[in-house]
Amino acid sequence: MKTTGWIALGISPGGGMKGADIGVGWVDNTGKVYFQDRYASDFALPIIDNTTSNWLAQRGHESDGWTAIQFKRLLDTCDPMDSGTIIVIYAYGLTDPVGDINYHEGRRGSRMIPLQSYANPPPENKFTDLDYFEFRMNNDVVPANDTTYYCKVFKAPIEYPIKRHAIAHKTMIDPNNIDMVHHLVFFACNPTAKFDDNNLPYGVRDDHYQELSACFTGTSTILAVGGETLVEFPEEAGYPVGGDFATKYYMLEIHYNNPKLTPNRRDNTGIRFYIGKQLRQYDIGYMSFGTVVSALALAIPPKVERFIVDSYCPSGFSKVYFGSHVFSSQKSQIIAIKS
Structure with a gap:
């Protein structure tokens, strides 16, 4: 300007x-x-x-x-x-x-x-001596469209033959694209998902929806504009990785907001997980509830001043998750420690 x-x-x-x-x-x-x-x-x-x-x-x-x-x-x-x-x-x-x-x-x-922080994020140097793994875009081209949902599948890290716990994660927005990255969602693909490890799918979501359908079932974390980029888990729990953990693939979905239709912008946004030195007492799990956001599940009639959507959990819910401790929530997702 x-x-x-x-x-x-x-x-x-x-x-x-x-x-x-x-x-x-x-x-x-x-x-x-x-x-x-x-x-x-x-x-x-x-x-x-x-x-x-x-x-x-x-x-x-x-x-x-x-x-x-x-x-x-x-x-x-x-x-x-x-x-x-x-x-x-x-x-x-x-x-x-x-x-x-x-x-x-x-x-x-x-x-x-975001002009102010509503949380109390830890200092990043707290994790500098820890091992970590990360999933990032690799100079991917951001389409010159007003809005794009772009997905990329990653293989779970294989360097942990025994179970380890991630104790924090950091979202890394490409500094050249802060104006375009609206939010990102990190999915744990269904354990039954199968991909060619030498040709993992990526691209605009609508172009690969069927191929990626097994990865939309389990949200692991979400970051939107205004959220904290560095999140530390409670000291008694961690997110399990390695060993016999069932999840073998993850998917990163990024919503790019490009109202000026800028062409040839390349992105390296991603997420990093820090691995604790010791296994913690509890595993962290992510659970989504409520109404799925889709054209088939949530339809608001035109010209209404108020519209209520009711969602119900099955009776077996409390039996499966009884004893869990919720320590964070984001919209229709809660993050819990399974005790």
Whole structure:
């Protein structure tokens, strides 16, 4: 966004202008900084908000064709958009305003950004002396489509002839594609899954759905925008790998969000599991419950203000999982220790 004109940054409820709280600023040719608190009630010129001053400029300057303005805004302004993962929008003009800001045309964009952590992740150096294995994309090409679900199958690590426990995992988003990786899901394929180890399947999910069907049955972990990239398991439990563990293949599914249809972007996003030095007392298992998200399982009628979906567990559920301890949950997935 190289410009010596006006620049704008906003917080949006849905990724567009409507309802967004926006800060607009510029630096004139004398070095004076101008900054305005604005509100967009529709897809139109945002109006100056004279009722509040949530956006406050600290300093600014222009250099070599770039404009930089440092500002501050409270994390909580009693606006419902301030909680959870924030959708940030931006736009800029090519010149300073004369009277009012001009239309930005195509010079705009949006991105989901977590502005604060809601957990207490451990320091990464805690695991530096541990063995690990990882599954990553290998310079795979991100399709130039608005949205893509891309899958890749991996063989389970074979270097552990006896059972070991993974005690933490780290999601590694390719720094060149932070703007495109919306979320990823890591699946443990059904133990009956069979693949050619020399030609493991990968590609756009819809193109390989039948071939990959055995891998959509068991979710191992999920990371979405705003989630913690480093997760440590409870000290008494670990995720089993190696030995006679039934899972022989895993699959990584990544949702790429590419609204600008950028071509030839290559990705190396993946996930790393740290292996503990000692076997722990309990195994960790992942269990999904509720309604499956699919066109056949979840259909919301049009123009309804409220729609309730009821899901029921079979009577044998409590018998199988009685004694499990839940220590984490994500949407319709819980992570439990089987005692």
